[in-house]
Structures are given as structure tokens and as C-alpha cells.
Amino acid sequence: MKRRGIESQLDADGRPGAPITLTIDERIQFVAERELAAAVAAHGAVSGSVVVMSPVTGDVLAMASYPTYDPNLPPQPGENFARQNHAVSVPFEPGSCFKIITLSAALETTSLTPDSPINCHGGVLSLPGRVIHDSHAGIGIIPMAMVLARSSNIGAIEIGMRVGQTHMYDYMRGFGFGQKSGIELPAESPGKVRKLSHWGKTSLASVSMGQEVSVTTLQLAQAGAAIASGGLLIRPRLVAKKAGQAVPAPAPVRILKPESAFTMREMMEGVVLHGTGTRAKLAGYTVGGKTGSAQIFDFATKRYTHSYNGSFVGFAPLTNPAIVVVVTLNGTHGEGGFGGVVAAPVFHEVAAEALRVMEVPKDLPDEMFPKPLVAGNADLDDSVADAGEDGPNILEDGDEDQPAVSEDDALARVPDFKGKTMRAVLAEAAAKGLTVLPDGSGVARVQFPAPGAILHQGDRIRVQFSR
Incomplete structure (x- = not known):
């Protein structure tokens, strides 16, 4: 019997925007x-x-x-x-x-x-x-x-x-x-x-x-x-x-x-x-x-x-x-x-x-x-x-002239939790003052927002764990 994997996806609650x-x-x-x-x-x-x-x-x-x-139309091949x-x-x-x-x-x-x-x-x-x-x-x-x-x-x-x-x-x-x-x-x-x-x-x-x-x-x-x-x-x-x-x-x-x-x-x-x-x-x-x-x-x-x-x-x-x-x-x-x-x-x-x-x-x-x-x-x-x-x-040329992300800015970005245990994830989040909503057990497989994304005030990171 061949088992088929089920792809996991996490979504964040929608937030109302502001008129501009x-x-x-x-x-x-x-x-x-x-x-x-x-x-x-x-x-x-x-x-x-x-x-x-x-x-x-x-x-x-x-x-x-x-x-x-x-x-209004989806991108066609080669239309980038x-x-x-x-x-x-x-x-x-x-x-x-x-x-x-x-x-x-x-x-x-x-x-x-x-x-x-x-x-x-x-x-x-x-x-x-x-x-x-x-x-x-x-x-x-x-x-x-x-x-x-x-x-x-x-x-x-x-x-x-x-x-x-x-x-x-x-x-x-x-x-x-x-x-x-x-x-x-x-x-x-x-x-x-x-x-x-x-x-x-x-x-x-x-x-x-x-x-x-x-x-x-x-x-x-x-x-x-x-x-x-x-x-x-x-x-x-x-x-x-x-x-x-x-x-x-x-x-x-x-x-x-x-x-x-x-x-x-x-x-x-x-x-x-x-x-x-x-x-x-x-x-x-x-x-x-x-x-x-x-x-x-x-x-x-x-x-x-x-x-x-x-x-x-x-x-x-x-x-x-x-x-x-x-x-x-x-x-x-x-x-x-x-x-x-x-x-x-x-x-x-x-x-x-x-x-x-x-x-x-x-x-x-x-x-x-x-x-x-x-x-x-x-x-x-x-x-x-x-x-x-x-x-x-x-x-x-590459981007060697571009300024590196400052330490203050880096603290407002989502870390990469994938492959880490729940204990390690929670410890890292606590040290950086981030709020994590864990689900499951084992090691981190899926997270939202994605690693490197900018966090806004009040945002929480959802992490799906599995063995």
C-alpha cells in the first residue's frame, strides 16, 4: 500500500486595510x-x-x-x-x-x-x-x-x-x-x-x-x-x-x-x-x-x-x-x-x-x-x-554594495524555525520577544509567515510540527 502525503498550509487571519x-x-x-x-x-x-x-x-x-x-487576468507563460x-x-x-x-x-x-x-x-x-x-x-x-x-x-x-x-x-x-x-x-x-x-x-x-x-x-x-x-x-x-x-x-x-x-x-x-x-x-x-x-x-x-x-x-x-x-x-x-x-x-x-x-x-x-x-x-x-x-x-554585478539589514530590522523579521524541535523554537522566540502559536509535535515543518518576512506589531508566527 502506497501512502500519499498531504501538503500542509497555514493561513493568517485577514486584516482590514486602510483607504489611501x-x-x-x-x-x-x-x-x-x-x-x-x-x-x-x-x-x-x-x-x-x-x-x-x-x-x-x-x-x-x-x-x-x-x-x-x-x-484581472492571470499571468501567462513568458509574461513576466x-x-x-x-x-x-x-x-x-x-x-x-x-x-x-x-x-x-x-x-x-x-x-x-x-x-x-x-x-x-x-x-x-x-x-x-x-x-x-x-x-x-x-x-x-x-x-x-x-x-x-x-x-x-x-x-x-x-x-x-x-x-x-x-x-x-x-x-x-x-x-x-x-x-x-x-x-x-x-x-x-x-x-x-x-x-x-x-x-x-x-x-x-x-x-x-x-x-x-x-x-x-x-x-x-x-x-x-x-x-x-x-x-x-x-x-x-x-x-x-x-x-x-x-x-x-x-x-x-x-x-x-x-x-x-x-x-x-x-x-x-x-x-x-x-x-x-x-x-x-x-x-x-x-x-x-x-x-x-x-x-x-x-x-x-x-x-x-x-x-x-x-x-x-x-x-x-x-x-x-x-x-x-x-x-x-x-x-x-x-x-x-x-x-x-x-x-x-x-x-x-x-x-x-x-x-x-x-x-x-x-x-x-x-x-x-x-x-x-x-x-x-x-x-x-x-x-x-x-x-x-x-x-x-x-x-x-552582484549586490555587494547594498547595505546589510541592520540588527534592529532583523529583529522584526521571521526566523527560520524549520527542522527545529518545539522546545528550541519556543526558546528562540522567547529570546527575541516573538509570539509563536505551535501545533502538533516533533520538529517544525511548516511556518507562516515565511522565514525572512517582516513582522508587524501584534503579528504571531504559526508553526506546524510533525514527526
Whole structure:
């Protein structure tokens, strides 16, 4: 006679939740989803995301992710990709958008100003084991502001070298990269910032132009908000009220001097007026922004491809920003897939509608639509460096940079009781101040909540024992 086992399962009593009010504005959310889907289809992208955020309160006014799905239907095989929130859960190398961090650090830690001459070496720079080429060949010595406007990789590297590794790392962390924002959503990725001890010979050069670092669209929005807010890091939030009570916004942290943030705003306006972001211009509003185009790493072949993550980070109006909008399209192709071509127009549509519904006063005459100051610059776009094959890609790295769970936090997590006797379980629970509801005899076989789960005040752990 063959005996069949019976699987045990323990359930916890249901607890009523509390009503919440989100910061999402459904009017802006609708436009963000519509324009993102249209851009993905028009440019043959694989996925994309849009975040609209207030640089004053940190309120997330819209968060769109593509592809979408119907949450009422069970997941189908192979559908995990579609069910990810690409704005918070899928990190990528940001490319030239990250030059915002490089130049911000330079304003704070060096004597460089927007007018300081930067040698772009005619568009070619040799580094150990690799050669960097600017897309805009022939650039010689130009002001630092023009390095940002024309998105020169070599210029960014020269600036990064003056900043130095230690300062660069500190400002990357200060802007919130390599750590979770704390937004009230599951599966948020912290992105990746390598420890300084893991940087190689060319890591500073790579980081200066947005390689060897991975970020999320939400993190880029948080960084853009730091510039727009005058140098304050504003943590994004999604819940405005809980159980009818207003949820206080996290306290901002100053990461830049106000004058540095204002200078960055002016240089980012140059990107839109006569640089790589002219497609982001808005009728009636001044705009600051930065384009980004980064090669996508192929994990199978261990090489960078000619598919791109095309991004745009922007805010408006310039003197008193009311919104920050970040757009990312993943898996675009060729020069037509660069951020200034695919993402800046989405910013234009979403920002224009958001400013309208929010009734933000215009700061330019309606008939005044700034023209490019340099002939032909409307066709400029980001320089895309040869990423090379030196070492593992940042997206392949483990999580050694993530902080360990603190002792205080560990005490609020469920221990693993499986395989232990009842006496051992009760003794461990008593020592940690936990309440256990035992059932049966022998050794622990099943427990609920699962090991590692966070315990809330008053929760009890049910443990099923059997021989």
C-alpha cells in the first residue's frame, strides 16, 4: 500500500486595510501612457517608462510603464517582462543623462564654470584599452556649457577627471543612485553604483559619461528634481493620504549649493535651445533638460549592441520648475533611436499637457518659440562611446554594495524555525520577544509567515510540527 502525503498550509487571519489617496493625477497619467505607447510603436522600442514628478513635494503625478497588462487576468507563460514596472524595477545604463551629475560635481568641487574651456581633443580620446569617439567629429576646445549642450563624451571625461573618483562617487550617492528611493511600491531596484575599490583604470571616464552605473527612470526623476528644486534631494512619494490622514513628505536633503543648481538649470536650458534637446521645446515655457543614449548590453554575447536606451530628463518652467518629466525608451535602433529623437518629443507632449492641467503660468509669449542658435544643431544628438569589453557589465554585478539589514530590522523579521524541535523554537522566540502559536509535535515543518518576512506589531508566527 502506497501512502500519499498531504501538503500542509497555514493561513493568517485577514486584516482590514486602510483607504489611501495617491498623488497620481489621472489626467497626466492618461497622457503619459498614451504618448509612451505611441512612441514605443513609432520607434520599434521594446519597452519604456515615463515619470512625472513635482520637484517641490516629491509627489509622483504620473508613472507609466510599457508594455502594459490586465491585472484581472492571470499571468501567462513568458509574461513576466510585461508585468514589471519599468519605471522602478528595471535599471539601465543612463548614458549622457548622467552628465548632469558630472557637471554638478564639477561646479561644487573644482574651479570650473560654464565658460571654462574644455579640450575635446578633436573628437578622439585614447584611454587604456579603448578609444572614445564623439559623434560630432572635430570638436576642439569649447566652453563647459557647450560640452553639456552638444553632449560631448570626451568633454565629460575631461571634466570628470578634474572632479576625481572620490568626489564623483560621493555625488553619485548624494543624488540617490545606488540606493532605493523609498517609494511605496514593491520590487524597486536600487540600481548599481560600484564601490570605489571595484573601479578600474577607466571607470572614472566611463561613469562621467553615464556608463558603469545603472539607474531607474524614477531615480533620474529624483536627480532632475534636485536640480529643479535648487539643490535639494526630494524623495518621490506615491501616497498622499492614508486612512484619511495626510502622509507627511520626507524631509529634503541639500546636496548642492543653490547657486550650483541654478547654474545647472541655465546650462540645461542650453541643451534645449541649441543642443541635442531641441525637440523638447515648449511654446510659452522655458525648459531645461538633458538627452541620453546608451548602448544596450547583450548578456548572451557579452557585448554592447547597436540598440539603445533613449532618455530625456527635463523640467519647466526654468526659473520656478513645477514639474520634472523623465522619458526612457528601451531597445531603439540606430541614430533614429537616440534620446533626442525618441524621448524628447514625448517629454514635449506630456509636459505641455501637465503644465496646462496644473494651470502653471507661462513665462514666455505664446508666439515666441526659440530657434536653434547654431545652424544645424537641431540634428545633433548624443555621442555614444564604444563601451568596450573590459570587465563585467554593471548590470551583471552582484549586490555587494547594498547595505546589510541592520540588527534592529532583523529583529522584526521571521526566523527560520524549520527542522527545529518545539522546545528550541519556543526558546528562540522567547529570546527575541516573538509570539509563536505551535501545533502538533516533533520538529517544525511548516511556518507562516515565511522565514525572512517582516513582522508587524501584534503579528504571531504559526508553526506546524510533525514527526
